[in-house]
Structure formats: C-alpha cells, structure tokens
Amino acid sequence: MDFSIVVGVMGVAAGAAGGWLLNRIISAKALAESKTLAERILEEARKEAQAHKKEIILQTQDELYKQKLEHEKEVKEREGQLVRKESSLQEKLDKLESKLEKATQKESDLLAQEKRLSHQEKILGEKEESLAESAQVQERKLEEISGLTADEAKRVLMAEMESRTRHEAARMIRQIETEAKEEASKKSKEILALAIQRYAGDYVSEQTVTAVTLPSEEMKGRIIGREGRNIRALEAATGVDLIIDDTPETVILSAFSPIRRQVAKMALERLITDGRIHPARIEDIVKKCEQEFEVKLRELGEQATFDVGVHGIHAEIVKLLGQLHYRTSYSQNVLQHSLEVASLCGIMASELGLDVKKAKRAGLLHDIGKAVDHEIEGPHAIIGYDLAKKFGESKDITHAIQAHHEDVPPKTVYAVLVQAADSLSGARPGARKELLSSYVKRLEDLENIATNFDGVSKAYAIQAGREIRVVVDSDAVDDDKTHVLCKDIAKNIEENLTYPGQIRVTVIRERRAVGFAK
Template sequence: MGLIEIIYVVVGAIIGAASGYALHRYISSKRIADANELAKRIVEEARKEAQAQKKEILLQGQDEIFHQKRELEHEFKERERELKARDRKMQEQGERLEEKLEKATEKEHEVLAAEKELTRRERHLADMEEQISSRIDEQERRLQEISGLTAEEAKSRLFEDIESRTRHEAAKMIRLIETESKETADRKAKEIIANAIQRYAGDYVGEQTVTAVTLPSEDMKGRIIGREGRNIRALEAATGVDLIIDDTPETVILSAYSPLRRQVAKMALERLIQDGRIHPARIEDIVRKCEQELDVQIREVGEQATFDAGVHGIHPDIVRLLGQLKYRTSFSQNVLQHSLEVAALCGMMAAELGMDIKKAKRAGLLHDIGKAVDHEVEGPHAIIGADIAKKYNESKEIIHAIAAHHEDTPPKSALAVLVQAADGLSGARPGARKELLENYVKRLEDLENIATGFEGVAKAYAIQAGREIRVMVNSDNVDDDQTYMLCKDIAGKIEKNLTYPGQIRVTVIRERRAVGFAK
C-alpha cells in the first residue's frame, strides 16, 4: 500500500470519526431534549396533582371545621338550656324557701305567744294549787279534830272497808255469772274441743300415723319408684299405705292411720330392699307373706299376754285383738302393756278385798280391747270393747266392767269400780306416760306450795296422782264468798306457773266446828 492510500485511509478514518462524533452528539442532544421535555411534563403533572390534592385537603378541612362548629354550637345551646333550667329551679327553690321562712317566722311568733300564755296559766295554776292545798290542810285538820283519827288511820280504815265490800260483791257477781254460764257450758265445751282438735290434729296425725324406713343408699329410691311409678303404685295398692319419697336422705316415709298396715308395709319394704328384686308381682307376693307373718306374730303376742296375765279360755279372736294392742298407744303409753298392768293391779286389789282374782284379772286385761278396732268402729272404746266381749260370750260382769271403766255406763258392781281404779293407777303412775319420777314429785310439791302460799290456807294436799289439790282453809279468816275467790285464785296461779297433762281439780274446803262440853 502506498502512502497516498494510507493517507486516504487515515483521512477517511478521521472523517468517519468526526461524522460519528457529530452523529453521537446530535443523538445525545436529542435525548437530552426529550428527557427535559419529559421532565417538564412530569413536573407539570405532579404540580397539577399536588394542586388537586391540596384543594381536596382544604375541602376536607373545611368540612371538618364546619361539623365541629355545628357540634360546638349544638353543645353550647344544650348547656345554655340546662343553665336556664337550673336558673328556673333555683328561682323556684328560692321562692319556696322564702315562703317557708315566712311560715316559720309566723309559727315562731305563734309559739312565743303560746309560751307566754302557758307561763301565765302555770302561774295561775300554781296560785290555785296553793289555795287548794291550804284548803285541804284546813279540812284535814277539821276532820282529825272531829273524828279523833289521823289521816293515815282514816285512809287505812276506808280502804279496808272498800276492799272487803268489793271482794264480797265480786265473789257474788262471779258466782252469779258462773251460774248463768252453766246453761251454755255444754256448747262452749264442744267449741273448745273442736278448736283443740283443729289445732292439734295435724301434729298428732303426723306423729301417730307415720313410720320411717331407712334405705341403704339414695339409688334405692329410684328402684322403689320403678318405671313410671309402677312399683310404688303396686306397693301402695297392696298395703293401703301412702309412700312419701322426698328430699330426706336415705329415708322413705310410710303414712297410714292403721299401725298394722304400716307394720306390714315396713316389713315388706325392708324385705324387698334386702332381696333386691322389686317389681309389681314380687311386691304382691312379699306383702301377702308379710301379712301372714304379722298375723302369726299378733296371735303369739296375744297368747303371751294371756299367759303373762294368768287369764285362760279367751276366744281366739279376742286373743288376736289383744295382740293388735301392741301396735296401739294412748298418751304415749303402749295399750297392751297398760292392759297387763291393769290386770295385775286388779288381781292384787281383788286379793286384798276377797274378790274373784281370776275374774278381776280377766276384766283388767280386756278393759281396753275396744281400742284395737276403735279406728274402724264409731263410738267410745269402752262401749266398743263391751260389744266385742258380749259377741264372744264373756260374762255379764266382765262386759259391764269394760263398759263402765270410763263411766260411759254408771258402774254398778265392785268389779267395775275395781277396773276403773286400776285403770287410773296405771295411767297416772310416775313414768307411765313419759314422766320422770323426779318431775312427778316436784310437780306435786309445787302444787302444794302454790296452795299454801295463799293467806288463810291451813293445809293443802295433792291427791289423785296430782290431778286434784285439796285445800283446807281457816274458817275464822276465810268466809264462804272468799272461799270461792280463793279457789279461782289458786287455779289461776297453777295455770300460770305449772306445766301438766290434762287438768287439775282445785277443791277448797271450809269447815266450821263448834265444840262444847256437857258437865
């Protein structure tokens, strides 16, 4: 290659480089201009967007300011109304206080005027009292001069005279009133008895007609009730006893008036609990067996009672009724035990009197036989017992003694009186009806002390096992009318201070004796 070619190549390279540089510069300037234009557009759009956001923010702020302004105005109006209401109340209270103040002022003036008037009256009364006191003293001096007695002596004589007259008049009036009241005594007595029955029948029935059966667990109650109550219905139907299953833990209550039915139900229920098989068919079978067993036990108890009393030849049905008395109580005293005691007492008294001992024991043992069926037959148990004895061919003396032991029939034989006395002794002896000997003796002592504490009483005796108190009075100090008053006073004090079963008869005796000597 020649020099010229090399020059051409160099020149061409230089020209190419220059043209490339110019082209690059042109392209670069073009790009810069485009970039500047883009930047201007972006800045312009950003400025517009910022202006829009600024306007929106300003509008939101104006809205918030407007809402706050409305809320503040509303709150201001509410407070303004409250303040106006308070102002009105304050004004009204002020007016009322002013009225009260005016009234209080008026009352104060009235009170002051009343005090002045009272002071004036007190002074006037004081003057009058002084005048009256001086006059009374003057009259007393004149009376003492006339009568020759002091004021205290005259008062005591006057009071004694008034007291004596008043007591005699009161005694006569009381006797007259009680004489008139005897016409209505029967009706009043029936009313009192009816009220007593109404008040105490519920408690007595609850105590005497309920038996509790203990269960091994609470789960047993559900088994006794059975599905839909069929077991409990079957047991009630078979025994005639109401089963009460309540919240009492591990206990079932059997309720029935007849103690025999309760005993059958108790035996059957205990046996079913022990056996564990409780269903209607099994219940009926167990109840039937228990009735048979109880009937055998009752006969054995009756036979044992006749053997213990030494009485033989009694009809088997009466023996069975005697056995039933084991499940009967009277004033918490077992009737069968009471009958055995009466038989023993009748035998001892008959031996002392030379009467027929066997007949006396027989009458004493059978005297309460009517109580075995008195809940099934109407009438007094003495009459019911006499009818039973007559039915089974007992002797007329035995029948009469049974009927007359509570005076439902007047006693007409020594045997009837004997049974009556033995019955009273057995029921009234200490301990027979849950009364301790110490309490019994103390009650008798209290009775006598109450009676002897009255003026004019000479002696007092508690008799009839504390059912009667006999009071002997001094005839010189107590007259007939005072005797009547004394009887009432003693009875009233006994009712107030003592607690006792039944009633206590108070008998006041005034006896005047004239003693002379023939020489």
C-alpha cells in the first residue's frame, strides 16, 4: 500500500477521533450548565412558592382577625341589646309591682269602706223602722183629730192637688204655646237668613236699553248714512231700534230682547272701530257677531257648569244655559237664579246625606226650558223635561225638572229639593218683580202676532213696545199688500192685546240684488 495513502487514512481517523472527543467535551459542558440552570430555576421556584405560601397565610390570618373583630362587635351589640331589654323588663316589673301594691291598697280600702257602708246601712234600716212607727203614730193622731181615715184624707188631698195642678198646667200650656210660636217665628227667620247668607249672589235687573259710546259726534252721521240707509240696515239686521238724540257721543239701543241688544252692540262697536259703515258691511258684521255670540253663550254655559261642579252635560244644553244669562224671570236673571238653586240644592242634599252632585245638576237645569219657551209652546218645566230627556239626562234629573212647578207630582227627594230651593230663591224679598215679566211677555206676544201672518219673515218690537217693525218677503208680498197687511196686524193687536197708549205698526218691504265682481 502506498505510504501516503496510509498516512492520509490515519490522518482522517485521527481527525474523526478528535472531533468526536471535542463533541463529547462540549456535550458534557452543556449538560453541566443545564443541570446548574435547572437547579437554579428549581431553587427560585421553591423560594417563590415559599413566599406565596407566606402571603396566603398572612392574608388568611388577616381575614380571620377581621372576622374575629366583627364577631366580637356583634357579640357586644347583642350583649348591649340584652342589657337594654333586661333593663326594660326590670322597669316593667317594677311598675307592675307598684301597680300591684296600689291595687292591694285599694282592695283594702274598698273592704274597709264596704264595712262602713254595711254599718251605716244597718243604722239607716233601724232609723227607717223608727220613722215608720212614728209615721203610723202621727197618722192615727191625725185621723183622730180630723175625723177622716187615711184613704179619705188622701182622696181629699188628691182632689185639691188635681184642681190646683190643672189650673197651673193650663197656665203653663198657654205660656208654652206663646213661647213656641215666638221661637218658631224666630227660628224660621234665622233659617231663611242663614240659607240666603250661605249663598251670596249678584242680581242684575235687566233693562231694555243699552248705551254705546261713540268716539266723536261725527260718527252719528256715519251711522245714520245717506238718507238713513245705514241705520235702517242695522235695525233690520238686528231687530233693535237705534235712538240717536242730543246725548253727546252716545247711541241708545232699544229692544226688549237682551240677546238682540248684545249682538247689536257688538256689531255697532265693531263697525265704529272698522270705520267702513254701509248696508252690505253691516249685514256681514252682524252675521259674524251672531256667530261669535254663539261661542260666548257656550262659554257662559261652560262657566256655569264649572262653578257648580257639574260635568258631562250635552253641548246643546250648555249653550241653552248660556242663553239663560240673557233671560229674566220677574226681573231676576235666570242663569243666576239657576246657579243659586243649584247651590241651595247642594247644601240641603249635603245636610240630608244625599248625592250632592246630582242635586246640584237638577237645580242647575231646572229652568232650562226658559231658554226656548218663547219659541216652543207649553210650560217651561215640560219643555225643559223634554230637552233634558232628549239630550240624555237621567230619570231623577228629568223628573226634578218636570215636577218643580207641580206640573206633575214629585216622586223623588231630588224633585222636592228643587221645589224648595226654587221657592227660596224666587220668594226672598227683592228677588223678583212682577211688572217687568208681564211687560216682556206682552212684547213677545206682540212679535208673535205679527209673525203669524203669511209673508212675514221677521218682526221686532221696539221703542219699549210702542212700535212693531215687520219685515216681509218681497216675493210673497207686493207693495199693495203691505198696506193691507199693516192694517190687519194693527187690528189683530187691538183685539188680542191690552196695552197703554198706542202701538205703531211699520211694514218694510225691499228688494235687493247682490253681485260679486271677480
């Protein structure tokens, strides 16, 4: 074998052996370092575990200490409660012992008192027997002296006592009757005064004229208009007579109907403010004022129901209540009268333990028929009954309305209450005047006579009933028929009405053409 090859092979073998040995040395070193690192990590883990263990032990000890403190605190509180309860029980025990001692003492006192009473009762019995014996002795002596027996003496004495007693009783009866009459009169006056005092109402005596203030005297001429066309248009539209005289800056509206006067006043004031016064404008303003007045009537009715505290009334009845504000009965404002009757019914119902709201409702609506009795024939109580029934009022309410003037016999206590309250409100001194009611009725009859003729569209009694102004339909009545109609109306008035002086009948016929420029 070539020597060089042998040397090469040996070199290779020596290199391999050296590499293996080097790897063993490096591996042994790495292994030693790994063991050292593992031991260090293990030691650190042990130390950390020991520290964590100590921390847990400390936390556990703290928690146990806190629980111990809380437990001791709770024990102390309970001990304190027990001490307080024990003290309270001891106080109660002491009081009971004190009461027991007092009861024992009272029992001893009562026993002693009972013994004294028994002794006194025994003494009184002995005295009573002694007195009875003495009375018998005296009675025998009296019989011997008077010659009468005890029964005879009793009869004589009783007869004499009876005679004296009868005389005295008759005198006392006369005195009691006199005092009773005086007391009854005094008491009745007090009750009446109390009832009136508990309801203090304002009463307005309705007049037949209303004054409207003008901004200047020049305005009078504008109201009259050319050849009086403006004033005629205003009177025809409202049914109110306008009196323009020498009174400075004032126009008088005259009509028996306060509703017409109110509408006319509203229209005239609005025309004065607007400044445009001519027949077409007057008619438009009057229509608008009538519509606004309808709203005002509803507001007045709603206010009345609010004042009384009654709710759920039909809107039409509320409107009729508003109309009562402008109606009068014997010069007494009917709405104020209704409010007063409602208040009095409520007072009496409260005293009797009845339904106060139902009583007030019946009192408020009892005169509702007067709002339309000039349009519908019949007693206002029956008219009101029909209206209330139509708009869903209960039987108690409708019956109270129907029976408040004895048109039908009252069958419920509410009907009797309304009768009593209505009488109290109307019969008190100064509440009503017969004269004005008769006067208003005559004016209503005057208008009704005129409107009964064919062709008449409107009729207005003006000038305090001294004139009747009749507006006819121009298509149904021609110029010639107006004269005949005027005489017929005047003749009918003469035959059916009684009135002072004379009544002027004016028949108005006019034809109008209305167009619009667009």
